[in-house]
Amino acid sequence: MRPEISSDLDALDATLTTIEKVMDPEEMAARVRELEAQAADPSLWDDPDHAQKVTSELSSVQGRLRKLSDLRQRLSDLPVMYELAEEEEGGEELAEEERADLRAEIEALEVKTMLSGDYDPREALINIRSGAGGVDAADWAEMLMRMYTRWAEKHGHKVDVYDISYAEEAGIKSATFVVHGDYMYGQLSVEQGAHRLVRISPFDNQGRRQTSFAEVEVLPVVEQTDHIDVPDNDVRVDVYRSSGPGGQSVNTTDSAVRLTHIPTGIVVTCQNEKSQIQNKASAMRVLQAKLLEKKRLEERAEMDALGAGGHASWGNQMRSYVLHPYQMVKDLRTNFEVNDPSKVLDGEIDGFLESGVRWRMAQQQEAEG
Incomplete structure (x- = not known):
């Protein structure tokens, strides 16, 4: 040898x-x-x-x-x-x-073994929102959702979609889903931030290059031991008819639920379950996760990396996906890059997750002196 x-x-x-x-x-x-x-x-x-x-x-x-x-x-x-x-x-x-x-x-x-945070062992609640870029951004948000669901499928993790808000022309305005499995939050939390796509727009008749953004928010799923108290008086409940993209069958009853947390203004919707009761329960879990994150950020405000809910634009982008004039996906924090975007968009993101976790560990060690 x-x-x-x-x-x-x-x-x-x-x-x-x-x-x-x-x-x-x-x-x-x-x-x-x-x-x-x-x-x-x-x-x-x-x-x-x-x-x-x-x-x-x-x-x-x-x-x-x-x-x-x-x-x-x-x-x-x-x-x-x-x-x-x-x-x-x-x-x-x-x-x-x-x-x-x-x-x-x-x-x-x-x-x-580096995932030692209090919430790292939990399942992950992911919110994706289209940002700057119009219809291209809505299409990009849907591409990102597919990327994460494909990654989960390849690793044998179940995904439950709580809510999707479809855009008028193509793609989605937003989506909320849970990735089940141990340490999903610990692994996927490094995906949080603005994701930037550069490509020839399929929606532009002149074939011009378009830059678009989508925001990814990753939260730990709330457990019973978290003691997130949400009094009934603090929540306004609205019900409405579920909707979907043109052509697909939709519910004919008012089963979709929108929860508004009055003290904070946080709004959560869920329409993917069959009954109003199920949708309300799912929406409440999402609301509790958001309130848990808010509480955690207030207690540990100095750890900005755990924050969420930024703006999808140039300022806080964490990864760039370039399809034209060359092919590359690059993480702007770790400098990890791949020259085959098609594989990345099909769910092959393990390299980015691993480099992200190592980067976060190094940042924490540096902060601790």
Whole structure:
């Protein structure tokens, strides 16, 4: 085995060892045994909400433990693969592919160990709003929504759409949806900010280049322990008929719900559930998430990176997507860039997420001195 390969394997081993120290597989195994005991208790489902939390955590911890064990086993097998590669045609190419895949997975797991914020383990509530750029901006907002839903699908995370406000000509004015799964907020929160698109406008008869913006807001999903008190007197509830883009069937009853939080002026809508009661419950969850974010920002005003609700324009752009006159997607904070926008827009954003988390960690360490 060549010295450079041996050196790379040693580096991967050191990184994985550090990850194991942080994740503590022995502690995770003990937690699995504890949760398995709870899951085996026949009375567990007397409280369905608690039972759901137990089974969900059990599945999550078991998955992380299996992942860690699998990476360690694959890393142990790699030297053997390289030894056998000398005797088999095409063997070295397979070993190289496995080393590259293993490096990517170890680095991705290393990034997850950096997600230590209070809200990082939670699911993510994402709001996308079209900004400057007219119809192109509305189309761009819809493209971003597809990018995130495609990323979630590729990673096996369920997405629930709470509300979409369609633009008149094309695209969307805004959308609100939840990405379910552990540490979704921790990973996706680095996407917050203004996203800028430069392309030849498909809506311009003269084929001119257009710059448009969309704002992405990422919030942690509220849990029962957050104690976000929303008195009924503070909320105005309006109901109206759901709507959609031209040609698609829409509800014929007033099932859509708009909540207005009177003290703050925050407005939330939900129209994607079948009943008014379901829409009101979903809208309340979004409102609580926004109020939680507001409370958190007031308590930690110095941490601007956790803020939300900016303006989609030149001033606070965090990523630039250029489709013309050249092809590039570049994060303006981390300088991470990709020269194939089509793949990025199809959901391949892991590189941006990982570099964003590392950048945020470096910023926090610098702030702490």
